[in-house]
Amino acid sequence: ETGVTQSPTHLIKTRGQQVTLRCSSQSGHNTVSWYQQALGQGPQFIFQYYREEENGRGNFPPRFSGLQFPNYSSELNVNALELDDSALYLCASSGTPTYEQYFGPGTRLTVT
Amino acid sequence: AQTVTQSQPEMSVQEAETVTLSCTYDTSESDYYLFWYKQPPSRQMILVIRQEAYKQQNATENRFSVNFQKAAKSFSLKISDSQLGDAAMYFCADYSPTSGSRLTFGEGTQLTVNP
Numbered sequence: 001e002t003g004v005t006q007s008p009t010h011l012i013k014t015r016g017q018q019v020t021l022r023c024s025s026q027s028g029h030n031t032v033s034w035y036q037q038a039l040g041q042g043p044q045f046i047f048q049y050y051r052e053e054e055n056g057r058g059n060f061p062p063r064f065s066g067l068q069f070p071n072y073s074s075e076l077n078v079n080a081l082e083l084d085d086s087a088l089y090l091c092a093s094s095g096t097p098t099y100e101q102y103f104g105p106g107t108r109l110t111v112t
Numbered sequence: 113a114q115t116v117t118q119s120q121p122e123m124s125v126q127e128a129e130t131v132t133l134s135c136t137y138d139t140s141e142s143d144y145y146l147f148w149y150k151q152p153p154s155r156q157m158i159l160v161i162r163q164e165a166y167k168q169q170n171a172t173e174n175r176f177s178v179n180f181q182k183a184a185k186s187f188s189l190k191i192s193d194s195q196l197g198d199a200a201m202y203f204c205a206d207y208s209p210t211s212g213s214r215l216t217f218g219e220g221t222q223l224t225v226n227p
Contacts (some may be wrong), residue, residue, distance in 0.1 A: 033214065042116075042203050042217030043157070056212040088155060092215075099145045099207045101215060103157035 002091050005103035012110045013081050021076040021107045023082060030100030031055070031098055032074040037088040037106070049074055050098075062072055078109075086111045114139045114211060116204050117219035125194045132179075133189045133221045135204030144208040146180065147215070148189045153199040160202070162191050163186065191223075198223045 005024045013019050025032050031050045035043035044057035049068035063079040074091070078085055088108050091100035125131035134158045135148065139159050148160040163171045163180050175195075179188045189200055204218040 011134050031213075033135075035215075035217075040220075041203075043215070045212070045214040045216070048213055056214060057215065058212075090157060092157075098209065099162075099214050099215075103149075103160075106155045108155075 003059060004102050005106050006089075006091050007102040008107060009105070010108045010110075012112065015081055015083060015111055018077065018083050019081060019083045019109060020077045020091050021078075021091075021109070023074045023076070023092030023093075023104055025072045025074070025091075026095075026102050029093035029095040030070055030072050031094045032072065032091045033094070033101060034076050034088040035092065036060070037090055038084075039087070043090055046076065049066070071106070083111050085109065114141070114144075114206055114208065114216045116206055116216050116218040118204055118221050120221045121219070122196075122222045122224070124224040124226060125162060125191070127194055127196060127213050129194055131194055131223065132224045133191075133204075133223070134203055135187045135189070135218055136186050136208050137187060138206070139206060139211070141208040141211050142162060143210060144206055146187045147205045147207065148176070148178070148187075148204060149203045149217075150198075150200045151203060151220075157203070161189065179199075196225050196227060199223055 033048040034046040037043040047057040054069045068074045088106045091104045094101045146163045203214045
């Protein structure tokens with residue numbers, strides 16, 4: 001059974017640029033949630049995708065958007081990057097029950 | 113809105129001793145779940161233990177156990193026989209299926225295990 005994977009591991013971008021982060025869900029899971037974890041803080045919920053549809057969103061601006069594909073993998077896109085977007089981005093997949101969320105290793109994004 | 117509070121930014125324990133990490137939560141939901149996650153320096157968030165709110169019995173997983181006080185909205189984690197590998201950031205989180213299917217995390221407690 002393959003766990004949750006994320007790519008890339010690290011990323012450095014310049015303010016104003018756009019970035020795409022990727023997540024492959026665990027086998028058999030149809031739900032993917034994205035979280036932002038700023039340094040020294042707990043993760044904050046960005047949004048969740050269930051069967052290719054957005055299924056809940058946290059308090060993040062529209063420049064944070066996502067996709068889920070038929071194989072349940074997912075992308076997180078962030079436009080017009082700001083310095084405060086520097087964080088660890090965590091992806092979690094779940095099946096049934098949805099509260100059992102399994103996390104990937106994260107992508108460390110640095111915006112300069 | 114759900115909130116989770118961890119009032120201990122840092123804790124330390126001697127190897128083989130017992131330590132308790134505190135967590136309080138605030139939710140208006142009747143159906144919810146509580147979790148403790150561990151995040152070592154590798155960054156991977158690992159589930160340590162889960163408690164269903166409808167269960168009165170405290171959850172236990174080997175050396176890890178919780179003290180769930182529903183009326184007080186308290187959910188502490190006890191680690192017995194602490195090991196060096198237990199050193200990590202520990203996050204308390206709650207989840208309600210009727211409140212957005214999201215995990216709401218606390219700010220974390222950094223646990224140091226001294227040899």
